[in-house]
Amino acid sequence: MRRYVIAGNWKMNKTPAATRAFIGELAPMVAGKDGCDIVLCVPFVDIAVAAEAAKGTNIKIGAQNVHFKESGAYTGEVAADMLLEAGAEYVIVGHSERRQYFGETDETVNLRTKAALAAGLKIILCLGELLEARQAGITEEIVSMQTKLDLAGIPEEDLQNIIIAYEPVWAIGTGLTATPEQADEACGIIRSVVAGLYSQAAADAITIQYGGSMNEKNAAELLAKENVDGGLIGGASLVAEKFTAIALAAN
Ligand code: PEP
Secondary structure, three states, X not given: OOOEEEEEEOOOOOOHHXXXXXXXXXXXXXXXXXXXXXXXXXXXXXXXXXXXXXXOOOEEEEEOOOOOOOOOOOOOOOOHHHHHHHOOOEEEEOOHHHHHHOOOOHHHHHHXXXXXXXXXXXXXXXXXXXXXXXXXXXXXXXXXXXXXXXXXXXXXXXXXHEEEEEOOHHHOOOOOOOOHHHHHHHHHHHHHHHHHHOOHHHHHHOOEEEEOOOXXXXXXXXXXXXXXXXXXXXXXXXXXXXXXXXXXXXX
């Protein structure tokens, strides 16, 4: 059985004080809802406060990026062991906003994934096609290529610490959601690429999330699909009631 994972991506939202208040509100609402893992990926400066506030709850904390070097002259970057020590268990890698605005490539996504794995973090590896790619009918080619490049050189045993988030770029923050069928199809394509790269057992075991304007209204339908094992949620993860409703749908 694959584990469902509902993860919030707060992006550049909430201060440490707002983080503490949010987790105080969320924790009783999701207590005992253990049919899925619940993760909040927060800004770097919120990680320590979030980890402290989440202690003793079923909420896990993640970061939104990680550098691929262990240390050194990389101003503004944060290394994997820093995230771990601050209290992060997960890290998002390759989010489309990093690819779009900060020059992230499949090569750096692969390097970041390897560095985070080596440090003992769990990875939420994001990939997905642009609108032009979908309109040109090359979604399968794009997500297959990204899956292969992003996982290059990563051994099968490390897949237990990797979640793949299929996030069509045209659906992120736009209010446009992939239909459940589109999400299922793309997650299924990624799963079959994993089967080809590794094994059917690895493909059957890996958690593949859908992300892109998932909310409390559409989550149940998306999560009901065979190949959709959870969600990466931006906007709706900033409101405790909405995020809870999505976690309940996954339960
Ligand atoms: C995201 O940030 O990964 C995301 C899916 O955002 P939203 O839910 O706001 O579309």
